[in-house]
Amino acid sequence: MNLHQFRFVQEAVRRNLNLTETAKALYTSQPGISKAIIELEEELGLEIFERHGKRLRRVTEPGQLVLRAVEIIMREVANLQRIGEEYSKQEAGTLSIATTHTQARYFLPEPVAALRRKYPRVQVVLHQGTPRQVAQMLRDDVAEIGLATEALAEVDDLVTLPCYEWQHVIVVPAQHALAAVERPTLEQLAAEPLVSYHPTFTGRSRIDQAFARARLKPTFALEAIDADVIKTYVRVGMGVGIVAELAMRDDPPGGDLVARPVGHLFGSNVTRVAFKRGAYLRQFVLTFVESLSDRLTGSLIQRAMSGNPVHYDL
Amino acid sequence: MNLHQFRFVQEAVRRNLNLTETAKALYTSQPGISKAIIELEEELGLEIFERHGKRLRRVTEPGQLVLRAVEIIMREVANLQRIGEEYSKQEAGTLSIATTHTQARYFLPEPVAALRRKYPRVQVVLHQGTPRQVAQMLRDDVAEIGLATEALAEVDDLVTLPCYEWQHVIVVPAQHALAAVERPTLEQLAAEPLVSYHPTFTGRSRIDQAFARARLKPTFALEAIDADVIKTYVRVGMGVGIVAELAMRDDPPGGDLVARPVGHLFGSNVTRVAFKRGAYLRQFVLTFVESLSDRLTGSLIQRAMSGNPVHYDL
DNA sequence: TATCCTTACGGAATTCGTAAGCATG
DNA sequence: CATGCTTACGAATTCCGTAAGGATA
Numbered sequence: 001m002n003l004h005q006f007r008f009v010q011e012a013v014r015r016n017l018n019l020t021e022t023a024k025a026l027y028t029s030q031p032g033i034s035k036a037i038i039e040l041e042e043e044l045g046l047e048i049f050e051r052h053g054k055r056l057r058r059v060t061e062p063g064q065l066v067l068r069a070v071e072i073i074m075r076e077v078a079n080l081q082r083i084g085e086e087y088s089k090q091e092a093g094t095l096s097i098a099t100t101h102t103q104a105r106y107f108l109p110e111p112v113a114a115l116r117r118k119y120p121r122v123q124v125v126l127h128q129g130t131p132r133q134v135a136q137m138l139r140d141d142v143a144e145i146g147l148a149t150e151a152l153a154e155v156d157d158l159v160t161l162p163c164y165e166w167q168h169v170i171v172v173p174a175q176h177a178l179a180a181v182e183r184p185t186l187e188q189l190a191a192e193p194l195v196s197y198h199p200t201f202t203g204r205s206r207i208d209q210a211f212a213r214a215r216l217k218p219t220f221a222l223e224a225i226d227a228d229v230i231k232t233y234v235r236v237g238m239g240v241g242i243v244a245e246l247a248m249r250d251d252p253p254g255g256d257l258v259a260r261p262v263g264h265l266f267g268s269n270v271t272r273v274a275f276k277r278g279a280y281l282r283q284f285v286l287t288f289v290e291s292l293s294d295r296l297t298g299s300l301i302q303r304a305m306s307g308n309p310v311h312y313d314l
Numbered sequence: 315m316n317l318h319q320f321r322f323v324q325e326a327v328r329r330n331l332n333l334t335e336t337a338k339a340l341y342t343s344q345p346g347i348s349k350a351i352i353e354l355e356e357e358l359g360l361e362i363f364e365r366h367g368k369r370l371r372r373v374t375e376p377g378q379l380v381l382r383a384v385e386i387i388m389r390e391v392a393n394l395q396r397i398g399e400e401y402s403k404q405e406a407g408t409l410s411i412a413t414t415h416t417q418a419r420y421f422l423p424e425p426v427a428a429l430r431r432k433y434p435r436v437q438v439v440l441h442q443g444t445p446r447q448v449a450q451m452l453r454d455d456v457a458e459i460g461l462a463t464e465a466l467a468e469v470d471d472l473v474t475l476p477c478y479e480w481q482h483v484i485v486v487p488a489q490h491a492l493a494a495v496e497r498p499t500l501e502q503l504a505a506e507p508l509v510s511y512h513p514t515f516t517g518r519s520r521i522d523q524a525f526a527r528a529r530l531k532p533t534f535a536l537e538a539i540d541a542d543v544i545k546t547y548v549r550v551g552m553g554v555g556i557v558a559e560l561a562m563r564d565d566p567p568g569g570d571l572v573a574r575p576v577g578h579l580f581g582s583n584v585t586r587v588a589f590k591r592g593a594y595l596r597q598f599v600l601t602f603v604e605s606l607s608d609r610l611t612g613s614l615i616q617r618a619m620s621g622n623p624v625h626y627d628l
Numbered sequence: 629t630a631t632c633c634t635t636a637c638g639g640a641a642t643t644c645g646t647a648a649g650c651a652t653g
Numbered sequence: 654c655a656t657g658c659t660t661a662c663g664a665a666t667t668c669c670g671t672a673a674g675g676a677t678a
């Protein structure tokens with residue numbers, strides 16, 4: 001039994017049981033992978049993978065149990081490396097953050113800058129993707145912490161904590177009829193072509209739910225993952241934009257676009273920070289996570305990490 | 315980084331940082347241990363052990379963190395082996411039980427026999443010791459499950475579940491004056507020489523507490539770890555025995571010894587079963603643990619293992 | 629001086645690559 | 654026949670033992 005075998009098995013599962021791809025991903029030879037896995041199976045006296053001829057078809061029942069143990073082992077190996085980083089290169093290291101465009105563009109700049117001010121030798125890597133991809137990047141150890149409004153809370157092996165609460169705003173050109181309406185209604189919006197996020201992004205689910213409850217079928221003229229794109233199309237008259245309020249923060253009140261809060265229509269959303277259950281958080285990571293919300297304290301984070309559910313109001 | 319290094323570090327800590335002993339315990343050469351640990355420290359870029367000249371003095375602060383990760387990794391490696399056992403040799407394997415004399419002699423025979431009836435190919439190994447030793451045997455992976463009335467519940471990295479509740483009885487020769495007394499008092503007992511368990515065993519702490527509260531200073535003529543020994547000395551007139559009621563179960567009512575329950579004096583005790591947090595319990599182990607109490611069910615045990623506190627009345 | 633950790637070194641075992649073989653879809 | 658896992662084999666590396674060196678209590 002050795003750590004290589006564990007890594008191979010884990011990566012093989014992540015690569016859909018394709019050992020050739022696994023070998024490429026781990027920069028080693030394919031026969032080496034094959035042999036190592038077979039030897040582990042022999043040592044344990046069970047088959048981790050069900051084989052059909054010479055192809056791996058699926059994970060066996062005992063294989064599932066093996067996999068769970070392997071996940072924990074590899075997690076702790078990663079933790080050991082982080083502990084090493086923390087204590088050898090004091091206050092230096094790399095923080096990989098997986099997040100959506102909205103957070104990367106509008107929310108994270110400030111806390112990331114603060115992190116760099118406090119720890120100038122820390123390097124930050126941003127990985128952008130859909131909320132589901134964010135979750136997957138955490139599971140695959142591509143990123144250490146994740147930030148998104150959707151999806152994260154549903155993933156079982158992630159620990160999530162609420163960061164901040166926000167609502168949607170509609171955005172229209174200053175001369176648009178709705179620019180003068182203080183509290184637009186769902187009916188008014190449904191009558192216009194809309195420009196908003198892709199269905200899996202940034203609270204879009206709340207928007208769809210609200211329209212569905214009112215039995216309205218709005219027209220989406222354009223869907224994007226990105227408020228900057230949405231605003232651009234609103235400017236050229238494609239329709240009424242619906243974006244996160246955060247995305248309008250930097251637009252001056254007297255500018256060419258007018259924003260109206262529509263929390264009364266779509267409710268409020270909670271953006272969450274997540275990390276893999278059991279991950280070791282270095283000091284600067286802890287500091288960073290704390291900086292994401294006034295209510296997040298180190299002890300609260302530790303409590304959440306240890307598996308206890310954490311409840312508090314934002 | 316490899317599993318050998320982890321094992322060495324773990325064993326070194328268990329052997330009080332004596333690498334020579336560690337090497338002996340692991341049947342390998344002492345320089346090999348030394349080198350492996352140094353290489354791990356180099357790879358992590360930190361010192362796990364503080365050295366004074368050429369001796370290891372103590373575990374450093376980062377070393378504590380490393381140790382915690384190593385413990386988890388080795389635990390999961392042990393789990394992998396158990397999973398292998400479970401699925402390769404179906405319904406066969408070894409179950410190591412750490413327990414005290416009282417349990418081994420009076421409580422366990424029945425459930426152990428039942429286990430062997432259901433799983434004839436399972437081998438049972440009993441490790442006897444003090445309650446503290448029982449706890450230590452679980453921590454050191456000498457035994458997989460432990461059974462004792464004392465100490466177990468206080469150990470942090472063990473999961474414990476109540477098994478059964480019992481009270482003490484006094485034991486006297488049939489012709490003894492107290493043999494006729496239905497409900498003896500603390501004062502009556504304190505006036506006699508007593509024969510009971512060693513202070514750390516089998517509910518003895520309750521006995522001491524009761525006397526202390528009544529400001530009585532009883533005389534213990536003899537202390538043993540073992541009700542059979544105690545009964546023997548009661549027979550030869552050394553004094554009044556105080557043992558677990560279980561220990562008198564097989565003595566016939568009309569025999570040479572008379573037992574009187576004294577739960578009204580010393581309260582009741584709870585015997586607990588324990589295992590290492592995060593251990594993988596094979597099917598036959600689960601069955602065995604369930605058989606220890608009517609109230610223990612598989613799902614309850616799983617819940618306790620997953621870290622959730624379990625509360626129920628016996 | 630007895631104990632105990634580190635360094636040095638060499639033979640043995642393991643590792644890991646390439647090349648070839650063979651099963652599936 | 655293209656993809657993909659397993660087997661074969663040999664060079665390079667790592668492992669792990671004994672022997673020697675140096676530090677502490």
